[in-house]
Structure formats: C-alpha cells, structure tokens
Amino acid sequence: MTPKADFIQPPRLAAWLVKLFASGEEESILGDLTEEYSDLALNSGLVFARHWYWRQAVKTIAHLSGNGFRGAPWSTAAAVIGGVVLHRFVSGLPDKILSAATDRYLAFWSTHFKAYVFLLNGMPIEHIIGSIFVGCVVALAAKGREMIATMTLALVFCTLIFAAMVWVATHRGVDVAWMLWSSADPIAIVVGGAIVRTQRLAATTRPSNS
Amino acid sequence: MSARDYLGEFEHIIVLALLRLEDRAYGVTVRQEIELRTQREVSIGAVYATLDRLESKGYVKSHFGDPTPERGGRSKRFFRVTAKGVAAVNRTRRALLSMTEGLDLIRSYS
Numbered sequence: 001m002t003p004k005a006d007f008i009q010p011p012r013l014a015a016w017l018v019k020l021f022a023s024g025e026e027e028s029i030l031g032d033l034t035e036e037y038s039d040l041a042l043n044s045g046l047v048f049a050r051h052w053y054w055r056q057a058v059k060t061i062a063h064l065s066g067n068g069f070r071g072a073p074w075s076t077a078a079a080v081i082g083g084v085v086l087h088r089f090v091s092g093l094p095d096k097i098l099s100a101a102t103d104r105y106l107a108f109w110s111t112h113f114k115a116y117v118f119l120l121n122g123m124p125i126e127h128i129i130g131s132i133f134v135g136c137v138v139a140l141a142a143k144g145r146e147m148i149a150t151m152t153l154a155l156v157f158c159t160l161i162f163a164a165m166v167w168v169a170t171h172r173g174v175d176v177a178w179m180l181w182s183s184a185d186p187i188a189i190v191v192g193g194a195i196v197r198t199q200r201l202a203a204t205t206r207p208s209n210s
Numbered sequence: 211m212s213a214r215d216y217l218g219e220f221e222h223i224i225v226l227a228l229l230r231l232e233d234r235a236y237g238v239t240v241r242q243e244i245e246l247r248t249q250r251e252v253s254i255g256a257v258y259a260t261l262d263r264l265e266s267k268g269y270v271k272s273h274f275g276d277p278t279p280e281r282g283g284r285s286k287r288f289f290r291v292t293a294k295g296v297a298a299v300n301r302t303r304r305a306l307l308s309m310t311e312g313l314d315l316i317r318s319y320s
Contacts, residue, residue, distance in 0.1 A: 007280045025258055028274075031284030032237035032254050038280055060255025067259035 010037040011050055014057035020197050021064045023144045029060065068148040076142055076149050083138040083153040083189070090134055094126035124181065131185045135192020146200070150193025154186035161186070215267070217302040223248065224260050225299050228270060228291050236275070236286040261289055269295030 015030060022029045033056060041049035069076055098119060135150045142149030161182045168175065217225060227243045228235045237254055240261075244252050264270045275286040291299075 007282050009282075022258075025262075025287075027284050028237055028287035029254055029258055031278075031281035031286065032241070034282045034284065035238050035278075035280055036241075036254075056253055056255075059253030060258075063253060063255030063259045067262065 007034055007038045008041045008046075008049075010034055010053050011057075014054050018057050018060055019201065020147050020194055021061045021068075023064075023068060023146075025064075026201070033057070033060075065148050065151065068145045069152070072145060076145055076152060079138050079142040079145075079149040080153045080156060082141060083134055083149070084156060086137055087131065087134045087153075087157075087185075087189075090130040091127060093130065094123055098123070124184075128184055128188045131188035132192040132195070135189035136196050137192075138189070139193040139196035143200075146193045146197040147190075150190050154189045157186045157189065158183075215298065215301075216305055217269075217298050220256070220260050221264055221269075222299065222302055224257065224264065225269065225291055225295055228289055229296075229299070233288070233290070235289045238286075240289070264295065265289075267294075267298075268292060269298055 010033060015033070018030060018033065019026045033053060036056075037049050037053050040052055102116065135153070138149050138153055139146035165179050165182065168178070223244055224240065227240045227247075231239050231243055237257055241252050241254055241257050244250070244257075261270060261272070265272060270289050270291055272287050272289045275288055277283045277285045
C-alpha cells in the first residue's frame, strides 16, 4: 500500500467558518473533515465531496454553537446583554458628535457645507462601524466563544428588527431600502466577532521565535 | 457527578463505537462506524460535542497523534473509554434491559 502523498484542499470558506466556531478543537475537526473530504473527492468526485463538506460544515457549526452556549450560558448571556447596552450607547454617538460639532463650529460648517453633507451622508456608515466595534467588544469579553456570543447578539437584534419591520409595514407601508439597511447591523456585529476570533486564532497559531 | 448517571442515547452510541474501535478511535473512524451501524448521517460536530461532554464527565480520555499529510498536516485526536465510562455503559445497558424486560416489543407495538 502506497502512502498518500497529499490532500485535496476542501472549500476554503466552509473550512474558515468551521475554524471560527471550533474553539480549541479546530485542529482535530478540520483534520478529520479534510481527511474524509480527500477520500470522498478521490472516490466519489469533487462535486459530491464539496456538497458533503458543506453539509458537514453547517451541521458542525450548529452543534458547536449549541454546545458552546450550553457550556457557559451565563457568561455568554452576560456578554450579549452587555453588547445590547453598549450598542444602545454607541448607536447614538455619531449623531451626538456631529450635532455637537456643528453647534460648536457653525461658522466653519457654513463655509464648508459640502463637508457637512458628506459627513451627514456618511452617518449610516458610522453606524455600521459602531456595530462592528460592539461585535469586537462582545467577542473580546466572550473569550473562546466569540462567534457564539456575537451570533446570539445578532439574533437578538434580528428579532427586534423583524418586530420593528412588521410594525412599520403594518402602520406605514413597506420600505424595502430601510428594511435592507436595518439588517446591516446584525451582520456588522458578526463581522466584529469574526475579526476578533481570526486575530486570536492567528495569535495562537503564530510560530514562536524561540 | 452522580454515580447513578446514565448515558444519553448518542453518548451511549459514541462510547460503544469507541469500545468497538479500540485504539483506532478518532473523529473520522467514530463517525464512520456510527453511520455504518446505525444508517444515520452524523456530523463531525455532533461527534466532538458529545466526546467533549463525555470527557468532561470523565468517561473518555483523549490524546493527540502525529500530524499526517492527508489531514493537511493536522494531528488526529484519539479517544479511549475510561473505567468510569465502561461502568456508565454497563449501568445504562442494565437500565435499558430492565425497562424492556417482559415487553414483547415486536408483536405488541409493530
């Protein structure tokens, strides 16, 4: 029997997602998935193997999320509640800063009206940056469960946004642009969590200089 | 942890798979063994989530093997059942046998 010389690279996005959620077990889980994926790709074809890998990745993420939350429900819940409070504070901050700046430097803005309009138009972007910041803070607080905490926080916001959408749709009519824009907040929170998780993974896998 | 604790359904299946596989028990072989014998698709995440729970209860122990090229240079994590785990399997099995004793399952409920 000849030894296997190499492995076939599994779908990178699916592997990255599993890595984000597999806290401390990424080595063995990704190794197992890669081994089976290589075997399946050789014996059953690449398309079948890709479908299998994605199915496994989604189910694995669901199991790891559930397990991670059950493992430390109170600290995860505390991080999520802290995130809701922080988001409430951060989300109003750009408007307050702009209002304070325009009040204080009214003469400046009157001569640089275009810059004022630019800042005003950029307000939604500042909200997104604020949400990414909240996601980062929550992920930093929930060490080892970064993605579970930020996903839970995002789900809380999704529920609130959905309720708001239903209310707005029944009282004022459907505003598709507003609905789409509202869903950016939860995504930004998860992005913040993914940034912190990726940085922590890189720090743990970085070779030591010694 | 109480000495009267029983294994859950999937925990029971996992421990039995580890006992069958002996020193070849790691994620891939455990998953494949369960799929082969139960005809149900199992995710590697479910296997690891359960193995972690069993390890925290002291029913299984794990150690890492050497990195291998077919795994992208990653190590295998091998599992084995502890004496406490074997006792838990026997306790669960006895409870199940006791509960099914006298029931003619095939004739009465099929």
